[in-house]
Amino acid sequence: MFILPNNVTIIEVGPRDGLQNEKRHVEEEEKLAFIHLLQDAGIREMELTSFVSPKWVPQMADAKNIVEKTTKIGRQFVLAPNAKGAELAIESGAKSIAVFVGVSNSFNQKNINRTTAESMDALEPVIAKLKSDGIFVRACISTAFYCPYEGKIEKQDVVELCKRFQAMGVDELSVADTIGMANPVESYELFKLLKEEFDEILLTAHFHDTRKMAIANIFAAMQAGIDRFDTSAGGLGGCPFAPGATGNVATEDVVNMLESLGIETGIDVDKICMAVEKIAPHVSHPIETGRYRLYKNRNC
Template identity: 75%
Template sequence: MFSLPKDVTIIEVGPRDGLQNEKNQVETEVKLKFIQQLKEAGITEMELTSFVSPKWVPQMKDAKEIMTRADLVERSIALTPNAKGVELALEAGANSLAVFVGVSNTFNQKNINRTTAESVEALTPVILKLKEQNVFVRACISTAFYCPYEGKVEVDEVIELCRQFVALGVDELSVADTIGMANPVESYELFTRLRQSFPSVLLTAHFHDTRKMALANIFASLQAGIDRFDSSAGGLGGCPFAKGATGNVATEDVVNMLNSLKIDTGIHLDTLFLAIDTIAPHVSHPIETGMYRLYQNEKG
């Protein structure tokens, strides 16, 4: 009989990953209310914003205001693509920073115009400096299962890239099924290998729900011993460099599944639904996740 953890930590990525590619420009006040309600729902770790060029990601042009005005959670994460982003995020009061790189060279070049090796090289002095300052660093590993350009990504490639970040002293690895093509066997195998290889690093699984397999992949990852998962309220999000890839797995659906398994997340669904109610009128598509539809039907 397999064992499951008693507790799971949900890292809410809706305010950043969920909104960064949203076509509608969401007002800062709406984002702040969304973040506040997510915190009230019991979220303790959250990606709030991204310090990137507004030219490339207009949705994140209010990053400084979000970080300085938001009621911060225990771990308030800002995505920072480079040294300049890191500087701006720290000035704004971020207590945790995220960097990102794709295992796939082609994906990485399409995303940030660098190979994977070039990205690691550029991030190395940034991470080392942050760790000297005792800043929490989260490394987001994209295309850990499949690449929209190169196809299947080998497990050994993922392990090697993660090993480089662990050697630099990162605190967390968020390993992503960026285009939502992984299956539960692949998820179990990769996260089992990651746990064996990096027992002292926080390991987080990040699944997209393109083929409606995210919950199955989460269950397989639980069996592999993973107890941290990224998710997005309302299933918001998507990948601009992966045609057809849909949003992140919905926080409300993950919490509901974990509740049914008697696994505690500390998250209150009723309050989480209020947060989704806040953001739903401001995004360009209807929110139709399983639990949110049920909530709307019951609300009448």
């Protein structure tokens, strides 16, 4: 017998994780229009942007304007990789900040030129300062299942990293299948373990759809008790430090599945497709998610 939640929270990551590595420059007004259409669809938690060096991530050079000009609805995250990013984010008015670390040392070094332990040491005072200022802190944990350089990740390594974040006082753990290699059994086993260990903290699952198993992995994670999922409208996304990894699981496809199971999300899937239609001309590849194809053909 399946055990399913009555309600699921969708955290939309398209404006940040989805667009951050997009090859084609997306203008500020197009990003804002995308964000506001997503809000109109019922999204109440969203990653807006990232306070990183414009030299390395030029797509996010407009971060301050994006935060200031976005209609304030629900919980709006911004990514801040270090103390300087967190300072700039707070100056822009951000109230919820995401930090990130990879379980894999190799991935972490490729991404931010630090080992996992060095990253955690650097983040500890940053998180302490954020919490003292009343900021909601989300910890994004990359390569929780597989690493493109090290292969399979041990579950206990994920647990230990989560424990350290918990000790720092973070409010949420977002645990990611960064390269989209997990299968449903692995999804269930890891999230069952995390749910048992961290039942007093928000737990979110983040799946990429490299092998078209993200939907199945979400279903398995729900069986383990997870009811929060990161998704990206249009399946936008990818990571330059994860060769072969494709985009995030598509918001419209996840909501479509949840609706068919009678699970409430508070999201209008057709309006999500409207947001995808708005951003589609501004990205460098065609968007071919299942529900969006139906929307374009007006058969949904």
